[in-house]
Amino acid sequence: MIDTSAFQGKTAAYFTLGCKLNFSETSTFGRILEEMGVRTVERDADICIINTCSVTEVADHKCRQAIHRMVRENPGAFVVVTGCYAQLKPETVSGIDGVDLVLGANEKADLIQFLSEAWSCGRSVTSLHRYHTEKTKDIKTFAPSCSRGNRTRYFLKVQDGCNYFCTYCTIPYARGFSRNPSIDSLVAQARQAAEEGGKEIVLTGVNIGDFGETTNERFIDLVKALDKVEGISRYRISSIEPDLLDDELIEYCAHSRAFMPHFHIPLQSGSDEVLRLMHRRYDSALFAHKIKLIKDTMPDAFIGVDVMVGTRGEKPELFEETYDFLKSLDVTQLHVFPYSERPGTAALKIPYIVPDQDKKRRSKRLLDLSDEKTEAFYRQHIGKEAEVLFEKAASGKAMHGFTKNYIRVELPPSPDNDRLDNQLVNVRLGDFNYNKTALKAIL
Structure with a gap:
């Protein structure tokens, strides 16, 4: 039994x-705690929750920095660390000064229960330094999440x-x-988002394709079911493996x-030899086929691609x-x-x-190529009309939004802009803004 009065x-x-x-998960934690009477603040909090990443060694370093900073900015707070770094290095994380509770992938679904139990034990000046994690094969829970936090x-x-x-x-x-909830439960969450005024939903996951x-259902069936939810005007598929992006889904x-018309597809390498070393489940020919099919059926589609440089075995040629x-x-x-070495x-x-120097040079070449491709794509749409979903801007700042095909659009600061927050607005796309990160919107 959770004593909600303590929160x-x-x-x-x-x-x-x-x-x-x-x-998404952090936003859900925040919503649950808010419903229990907990107010969100920037610092000097009673509770701190840090949701970590461990995709690279740099990510691990950033996690440690973030934990130290949160402890420093929130003296006396009860500090909880979860996420991938917490799962992979629970003892290391729990040993950091100021950390009270570390929850792995299986335990974060019961964050409130763990927090309530640990908090009831109390602590003096020292931290509790407790951690709870399961082995990979024993991670079974699925923590539902459909939330927007401060975003549209x-x-x-x-x-x-x-x-x-x-x-x-x-x-x-x-x-x-891999594990997932039922289609019915996800449709219910989408309907709830629509009732709260949501217009756009991004489908997230680790390997969503x-x-x-765990339910003997298909991703294409989920897509078809969500497409019927009234009130949601836009869906985006966050990232999907090329071998799981089947032709039926594209069509x-x-x-x-x-x-x-917006896809994010991890390639990692355009070399079939490197793809084999990576144990990826496709080759460059299949990837090229997917890109061609998307462009044949959706000529204006935005396609983002993940690429890893400098992995072991990636010789210059x-x-x-x-x-x-x-x-x-x-x-x-x-x-x-x-590429980052992972133990x-x-x-x-x-x-x-x-x-390392070759990694930097290769990254620079690909980033330059990316800039060329993105600018060319944006230029093709200058002068066209487009529907934009605008997002609330800070006072005195430019307002931004995205077209259906994920072109970032900018409106100059104006007191009248607040009325456009979370609104779908037809605009004409003007030229680039000053740093070429968006096209100017003409109302």
């Missing part, structure tokens, strides 16, 4: 690192975990095996009511294959990540190591 009148501060899924868009968690075990990745160890692993999205392959593709933006991964057995 009433308390304050909480939150910090999230990593993916959209983490942000809702993030609906449709899946968790991964069965792929790519050689460079620790995510299956941090998140567990693998939806149905459906092209003619659907509310699924936007294999990187050139990746560069040439990406240059040939009709994609919009590249998300470039330098316990199979990639450490691959002998060829790319020097």
Whole structure:
């Protein structure tokens, strides 16, 4: 039994690192605590919750920095750390000065229960330094999440975990095996978002194309069911593996009511040899086919692509294959990540190591290519009319929003802009803003 009276009148501060899924989960934690009478503050909080990432060594370092900063800015707070870094390194995290409670992937679904029990024990000046985690094979729980936090868009968690075990990745160890709720439960959450005034939902997960692993359902069936939810005008699929982005799904999205012409597809490498070393489940030919089919059915579609540079085994000529392959593709933006050594991964057995300076040079070349492709895509739409969903701006700041195909649009600061928050507005797309991060909107 949870004593909710212990939470009433308390304050909480939150910090999230990593993916959209983490942000969605943190937002859900905040909503639950708010319903129990806990008020959100920036600092000097009674409770601190840090949701961590561990995709790279840099991410681990940022997590430690964030924990130290939250402890420093919230003296005396009860500090809870969860997320991937907490799952992979629970003893390390629990040993950090000021940390009271560390919850792994299986335990964060019961955050309130753990918090209530640990809090009731009390503590003096010292931290509790307690941690609770399960082994990967024992991670079974699914923590539902459909929340927007301070954003206009809702993030609906449709899946968790991964069965792929790519050689460079620790995510299956941090998140567990693939699992998901039922389509009916997700449709109910989407309807609730619509009742709260939500107009756009982003589908999030670790490997969302693998939806149905635990319920014997299919991702395409989820998409079709969500498309029928009245009140939701837009859906976006956050990231989907190319081998799970089947042709039927692409064709459906092209003619659907509310699924936007916007895809994010991890490539990681354009070299088939490197893809084999990574244990990816596709080759460059399949990836190219998916891009062509999207563009044939949705010519204006925005396509983002994840690319990893400098992974073990990526010899110079294999990187050139990746560069040439990406240059040939009709994609919009590249998300470039330098490879980071992760303890316990199979990639450490691959002998060829790319020097750090080469990683930096390769990243720079791909980022430059990305800028060229994104600018060219934006330029194609200057002068066209588009529907934009605007997001609330800070006082005195420009207001931004996104078109259906994810072009970022900017309105200059104006007292009248508040009325456009969470509104779908038809605009004419003007030229670039001053730093070329958006197109100017003409009302």
